[in-house]
Amino acid sequence: MYLLRCYSTIISATSVGGYYNTSQAVTLKMNESGLIYYTVNGNTPNISSTLYTGPINIKTTKTLKYIAIDDAGNTSPTYNATYTIDKVAPKIASANPTNKHTRISKVPTIAN
Numbered sequence: 001m002y003l004l005r006c007y008s009t010i011i012s013a014t015s016v017g018g019y020y021n022t023s024q025a026v027t028l029k030m031n032e033s034g035l036i037y038y039t040v041n042g043n044t045p046n047i048s049s050t051l052y053t054g055p056i057n058i059k060t061t062k063t064l065k066y067i068a069i070d071d072a073g074n075t076s077p078t079y080n081a082t083y084t085i086d087k088v089a090p091k092i093a094s095a096n097p098t099n100k101h102t103r104i105s106k107v108p109t110i111a112n
Helices: none
Strands: 011-013 019-021 022-026 028-030 033-038 056-059 062-070 079-085 092-093 107-112
Touching: 011 062, 011 079, 022 079, 028 033, 056 062, 056 107
Parallel strands: 019 079
Antiparallel strands: 011 028, 022 056, 033 062, 062 079, 092 107
């Protein structure tokens, strides 16, 4: 008799990839017992990659890639999430009224 496994190990992250204005501490958790390996250098993780032991601190823009290997040796698909960290506030531009206008718009303009 053969047992066909119809599901894979699932890993969840406390913080999804996206744009952030502060560093992110990412916690990974798997739906069964096993080990999680990860990289932040763009490489695909494997058993030689960094072993997950606690929150991963992402202070600058990085792509986090991670896999899980359950106790039976089954490997999950590779998960990835890009964290764009931009701690620089946008510059607000203002202008002086021209042509003797006396009203100033109260809507700020965001400049690059």
